[in-house]
Amino acid sequence: MSVLLKELHEGILTLTLNRPEAINALTTEMLRELGKVLAKEAPAPEVRVVVLRGAGRGFCSGQDLREFEGQRISYKAHLRNYQSVVEGLANLEKPVLAAIHGAAAGAGLSLALACDLRVAATDAVFTTGFSKIGLIPDAGMNYHLPRILGYAKAFELSVLSPRLKAEEALALGLVNRVMASETFSEEVGKLALELAQGPTKTYGLIKRALRRSASATLEEMLEYEALLQEVAGRTEDHQEGVQAFYEKRPARFQGK
Numbered sequence: 001m002s003v004l005l006k007e008l009h010e011g012i013l014t015l016t017l018n019r020p021e022a023i024n025a026l027t028t029e030m031l032r033e034l035g036k037v038l039a040k041e042a043p044a045p046e047v048r049v050v051v052l053r054g055a056g057r058g059f060c061s062g063q064d065l066r067e068f069e070g071q072r073i074s075y076k077a078h079l080r081n082y083q084s085v086v087e088g089l090a091n092l093e094k095p096v097l098a099a100i101h102g103a104a105a106g107a108g109l110s111l112a113l114a115c116d117l118r119v120a121a122t123d124a125v126f127t128t129g130f131s132k133i134g135l136i137p138d139a140g141m142n143y144h145l146p147r148i149l150g151y152a153k154a155f156e157l158s159v160l161s162p163r164l165k166a167e168e169a170l171a172l173g174l175v176n177r178v179m180a181s182e183t184f185s186e187e188v189g190k191l192a193l194e195l196a197q198g199p200t201k202t203y204g205l206i207k208r209a210l211r212r213s214a215s216a217t218l219e220e221m222l223e224y225e226a227l228l229q230e231v232a233g234r235t236e237d238h239q240e241g242v243q244a245f246y247e248k249r250p251a252r253f254q255g256k
């Protein structure tokens with residue numbers, strides 16, 4: 001059985017981390033597969049939304065601690081394993097939704113943070129985990145966590161590594177929504193479909209603009225927005241959206 005399952009249905013590419021026996025702990029093979037799919041398959045026009053989830057009883061427990069047992073951490077291997085995956089999630093020009101049930105720990109949480117939206121089942125548990133084993137957060141967590149939560153909370157979660165329940169994560173802004181565990185898959189499916197039926201090319205531009213704002217001045221953003229708006233203005237979905245407004249009917253967006 002593959003360590004990464006892929007399914008494309010109604011414009012939604014669902015990627016399932018599949019090592020349930022270790023709460024989907026990340027191995028080199030799994031990260032390589034994920035990086036490849038994000039680079040080669042996810043950008044295809046028929047994919048309008050990506051959902052990242054875990055098989056079995058949790059989302060992801062982070063780096064597989066058994067894979068490099070007894071070995072020193074290598075800068076090169078670490079970068080090779082994580083860079084393309086984290087950049088792939090963050091830079092893909094379409095919405096990426098992390099659907100988290102059970103545990104999201106260490107680099108598993110980092111992957112969720114690199115996604116655009118995080119939804120949690122009521123049984124979800126979040127922990128940075130790194131400091132508990134004498135490591136610093138990685139896989140982009142030092143970039144994303146302070147941007148999502150602010151410095152003080154990011155520092156607290158990184159250093160003390162508490163286990164947060166879904167409702168606590170929601171209160172902090174770590175996740176966008178909490179959904180009942182019993183109906184989690186259906187609720188995730190509905191949200192993913194709502195996104196997939198939207199003007200997804202424009203969503204990609206929105207993502208690009210928000211990402212750029214992390215390191216830009218107001219003046220730079222005003223210029224960049226104008227540029228991207230010109231691009232959005234040329235999409236078929238913009239035409240359709242305006243036409244639907246005139247005709248007082250729901251728009252039928254194609255992601256073009």
Ligand code: T3D
Binds near residue numbers: 061108
């Ligand atoms: O090498 C580098 O480049 C460094 C990179 C580091 C990046 C990182 O991600 S470091 C952080 C790694 N992750 C952790 O430290 C988390 C370790 N796991 C846990 O804290 C807990 O397992 C969880 C909070 C995730 C879940 O707890 P619980 O009680 O629900 O499950 P459990 O019983 O602890 O785990 C179930 C099984 O999964 C168990 O296996 P067993 O005993 O039934 O055979 C456990 O060993 C295994 N497992 C859980 N996490 C990992 C793992 N196996 C390998 N690696 C893991 N990370």
